[in-house]
Amino acid sequence: MEVLLKISNVSGGYYKEDIIKGISLDINHGDFMGIIGPNGSGKTTLLRLITRALHIKGGEIFFKGENIFQMDLKEFCQRIAFVSQDISTDFSFTVNEIVLMGRIPHLKRLQFETKKDMEIALEALSLTDALSFRDKRIDELSAGERQRVTIARALAQEPVLLFLDEPTSHLDIGHQIQILDLLKRLNRKSNLTIVMILHDLNLASAYCNRIALLDKGAIYKQGRPEEVLTYRNIEVVYKTIVLVNNNPVTLRPNIVLVPGEK
């Protein structure tokens, strides 16, 4: 397995406090990785540090052996894309315009999008099944549609590695499955390496080939779902008692919640 992104002893956070305390993690080419952990464990901060949205305080990150902090930011964004939880804007851009913004890392400042850029945007829209509403304004869409548009924009960047911050958090179960199926398809067919934060442990279990469990700014455990999602690990990190059986369809761990009061 080729290591795509090597994260070595990274720490950082906001102001003086370090939220991430020395994390090392290898992301392999072709991974479909889930990052899980309780609120405040540093999942989003870790992703912001890796994607250069936040300044790193210590450690190093290498993309295919190249130090990412020495890369030009635009070049970096041609390879690594990020999908945030939700975009909200007062500006009524159309879906098409938003997706075309994914071409910005490939364009010079005053350069207008070429026919090729338009084609790449169209391709991204069709991959995410968003072609039918490409002329709508972004503020007219439902949360699920909007999420597909942000994923399409990230795909228009033609990245090798895609990060997503809770791509399913605002969605009902139908749309959650739709988005994760889409990501899985991109991972398989387009050979896109995907790393995402997930809150739902069962979704992480069902879809990811690797999971990193974060606790208090450090990696508590990483590995295959069955190695990470044990009742003991969950009890220690989430401070809650669960049962773990197997999902009869995926044969992966299935977490069953145990209410404290009945």
Next chain:
Amino acid sequence: MHLKRRLSILLLLLCIVVILGLVKGAVDIPLADILLKENRAIFNMRLLRILAAIIVGSGLSVSGIALQAVLRNSLAEPYLLGTSSGAGLAVVISMIAGISKIYMPLAAFIGAVASIILVYNLAQEGSRITDKSLVLSGVIISIAFSSIIVFLVSIFGDKAVHEITWWLWGNLEVYDYRLMLLISIPVIFGIAAIYVFSQDLNAISIGEEEAVHLGIDTQKIKKAVILITALITASLICICGIIGFVGLIVPHMMRLVVGPNHKTLIPTTCLAASVFMVGCDIFSRTLFSPIEIPIGVITAIIGAPVFIILLKKGKRI
């Protein structure tokens, strides 16, 4: 409708108002006689005014567009954010201190930047800047600075009073064509610079962090854009005084017509703002002729209702 067609319609409208602007005034001169030798003085005066209106309209509108994008706030505008009154205060102080008019642009620039930093810091709640706090601090700074201006004028005023009060409400009468030409340079340069940032403004307007993930050095662009708008506003203050709401009305109307993409929004807004300002100036000169109404009064009468509608209907832009 294509951009070219929209631009040509706006260009046509501009030609019409420019001709009207040359013909109309305290004395109406028939179009055929406007180029006659005996009308040369009036022609020159009116032409300069029209040029001033075009520069002022474009500059204020593009500043509005840029501030609205980087602050991601539909209500941002040099006048409402107190930038204009900051520049105005600095100019009044330099007038009273008897500093040469050559340094007026510099003083205005310092005042503009100082007030924008002040308002920005006042509006900050944690790391966020909300609509309400931004407008509120802008208005507070505006009122405070305007009061200081009036205070200074009433103490030191005398001969300068008339000039200054006129100027506080905006005046397109070009008292020195060399100053106007000098001022046009930074304004045109500033508009061009903001146009160069179109793509960055598009990305920043959907979110600062989104822009970072598209490879844009957001902090640097934001600072650059705020400084450029301060430069434009400050320069304009020196020739036309304080004119409000232009940066709000025209960009909003043009967003409804061409959408929020800055690559098309900026050039169309420049033309539309020129039409708007030349039109307002014609009103200011002819409505109660021979009395001239300050142009800032006209833009405010049109602008205030637009502002209220925007505030009420929600801020989708």
